[in-house]
Amino acid sequence: MRSLRFALAGAAALVEGVVALALIFTNDRNDNPWLTAAVAVTAGLSFVAAGLVALWRRPENTTGFLLSATGYLWFLGALGESNSPWVWTVGFVAGNLAFLAFAALILAYPGGTLGRRDRWLVAVAGLAAIGANTVSALVDDTPVTGCPRCPRSAIAVTDRPGVKDAVVVVATVVIVGVLLAVFAILADRWRRASVAQRRTLRPVFISCGIALSLLLAAVLTDRIDSRAYSAVWVLFLLAFAAVPLTFLAGVLRSRLDRAAASRMLLSLDAGVPLRDALAQALHDPSLEIVYRLDSRDRWVNAEGHRVDEPVASAHRSTTTIERNGRPIAVLVHDPALDAEPELVEFIAAGAGLSLENVRLQADLRSQFLMLETVADTAPSLLVVVDTDGRILNQNRATLEASGLEHEEQIRGRPFWEVFIDPGERQAMIKQFRDAAPDYAPAPYENAFTNARGERLVIEWRSAPITDASGHVTSIVAGGIDITERKQRELQLQRERDITETLMQAIPSLVVVVDSDGVIVDSGVDDTRAGVNNAFRQALGWPDSVVVRRSVLDFIDPADGYPALMAIASAANGVPAQERESHWLCADGSRLVVAWTATPVEDVTGRATSLVLLSGVDVTERKRQEEEIRASRARIVAAADEARRVLERNLHDGAQQRLVALSVSLRLAEAKLEADPDEARKILFAAREELAAALDELRELARGIHPAVLTDRGLQAAVEAAVTRFPLPVELELPDDRLPARVEAAAYYVISEALANIAKYAQASAVHVSVKEHDDQVTVSIADDGIGGADPQGGTGLRGLSDRVAALDGALLVESPEGEGTLVLAVLPALRPAAPAATVTP
């Protein structure tokens, strides 16, 4: 169907041509019909032919349509060759339509569409050309100036050549203006066109420029000189006939540019880079090639650098190059090349193998770049040395560690010169030589001072690189800068040492347990328990028994539950309050330990599952407290007893006598009158009773607190006491007074001891001494009796012990059987501090 349509269109053009020829050769006023036939018919046919070819090849591009339209309309002008007035008039009026199509053709090239401004220009030109001829034909019988033999206008309604001339002048001015505007538009397009676009525009613009120039000249000369006009018109027709060929060439050029492909292949062979060769072949210096890496779905340029996936835009077009059905590259080019897809595909096909090669190279470069980036950005040191130990290559971290600034300062130097301290180099060189020829992978840690004077510790691992025959060609060594780690380890070790020393040195009992209360090991030695020396010494358990045993096994079961709760609380991060528990010793005894449970925190301050139990052995303190409590109770009881005895003595002694005395006096009073003698007897007895009562009261008062002790001191009081004692007593007493509390305590110790001797000792002699030295007063009472006295036995001695203890003194009783008894009290002298020496001026 398509072929038929094109065949019919071609046939129509031929019919038009034949009709035109017939009109030309039947025209009786044409001086040179052959020339007209040759040029004019050729021009028309060439437009139609070129238009049809273009439409065949590029149906979507209106250039072909406008070309053929220009050709078909061109033949309307041939009607002007007719001798018939009507036919001639139609030719005269419609002959210029071809120029309107021509103008549209030029303005629409190469895109095939007319802008708004373009359409206005075409409309104005049409109005001027068609309208002026129509008006001319209406107002003038002979509308064509200088053609007296031309047929008369078939549509003339009046004959006013003046009006016609005026219309023609106006039309001429308008057409000249339109032509100049078209020139300006074309010049502007040329100026703004890219290189590739100019290549498309160049032949068309040249031919059109020539044709339009000649048309302009013809229009202008038509008004001046008909001979010159004829000559210019012939030249215009020649140029006009050539125009379609240039359009056709422009539209179909890629078909004709096989030479460009050949030149490109030759250029590639000559070593011209692919992109440059393609840019040259496609006449697009702005050409870019982007390669696709299959494996990673990435786009890179020829250097292997990653780029964005190319996307077509208004200013850049893309053409995807495929190979074996897979996209391998995208050409990013001038949109002008969109008009020549065959050219692009043809050139790309020619460069296919090269494209693939470059793509593979780009892929390799990309991978290499990635590796290089990885190596350079890695914190690890990477260095390659040859079998002489000379550095061949290294990454940035290695250069940084060396303390040098430029890799030229490292390259080629022996490894040990850069990374080993002078003192250790020989050993390193020997180690390196010994590793030959296999250079088996080996770890190595070294500390060195780099070029900046920094002290670094590097942990190296090396591995050999072999060639195809298995010979080691180089050795690659990877290193990690562990300087900070080493420092942290040292710091940690130091802190651990301090903690361990503290733990072992403090007198508190320390136990580290887990959240279940199981005693952990020391963390260094799993046979050593997490306890300190104070714990070991106080409780006496060996580590082998303690480690991994529940701490509750070492606490009295009665205290077990609260202890477990305290540990659980601390394991949850809440320190437990101090509590007292009975802890079990290896020897079966028990210690009262006041202890707390504290959560153990890690370096970040978060609670671990470990709990620190620290306690103080308060057994002795508790015992002393208990003793003090008992002593206080005994003192109170003794005082109560003393008061009870005193009351009893008063009641039984003096009070009874005074009661009897009262009764006797009452009796004497009653007898006084009746029986004076009896009364006198009674009074006499009463006086004796009164004396006895006084004696008893005196004795009683002495027993409470001897007045002589207060008034005249310890020496006089003891001497007074001894005078009533039934045994000889040897005294050794200080002449100076002691503080009252000390004298009282010493007096009662002596009194009680003498009373005991009198009651139990069966002694024959007693020695009493009171001595003061070094702020202490020593009271001793020794007898030669039977001994065997029990200090805890009687309340008397215990009361004395309390009295002495109340002064922070101590009472000692030595009483071996048959060897007498020694009671020894040591009391603080309690002398007030001497006033500070004053300085007199």
Added chain:
Amino acid sequence: MRFAVLHGNALSATIEPVRTTILIVDDHPSFRASARAILEADGFTVVGEAENGADAIDAAAEKRPDVVLLDVQLPDMSGFAVCSAIAARLNGSAPQIVLVSSRDACDFGPLVEASGARGFIAKAELSGAEVTALLR
């Protein structure tokens, strides 16, 4: 201070000191002697003396005195206990008991009233008139 128990067993008969027999119980010989002298001087007939609680109970049963002059503080038992024991032993025919002590009556609180004794006399104020006044 004088303290007398104004109620107790009714003793409507006129107390005649001459006919009234009395048992003196006290561990102090000097007081017993003084008490005997002053009571006999006031017309009482002292039928016996006892120096502890146990002897007092036996003597009361044996001598059947009209009145027992009973010291509150005895070496073996308190006068209150002796008072109860005599009442129990001589059920229905128990003698009037007058408690004496060198202490003041208020030292014994409610014990005197609860003991069933006729009354209390401080030793220093003992006289036949005081005893008679209590028994009246």
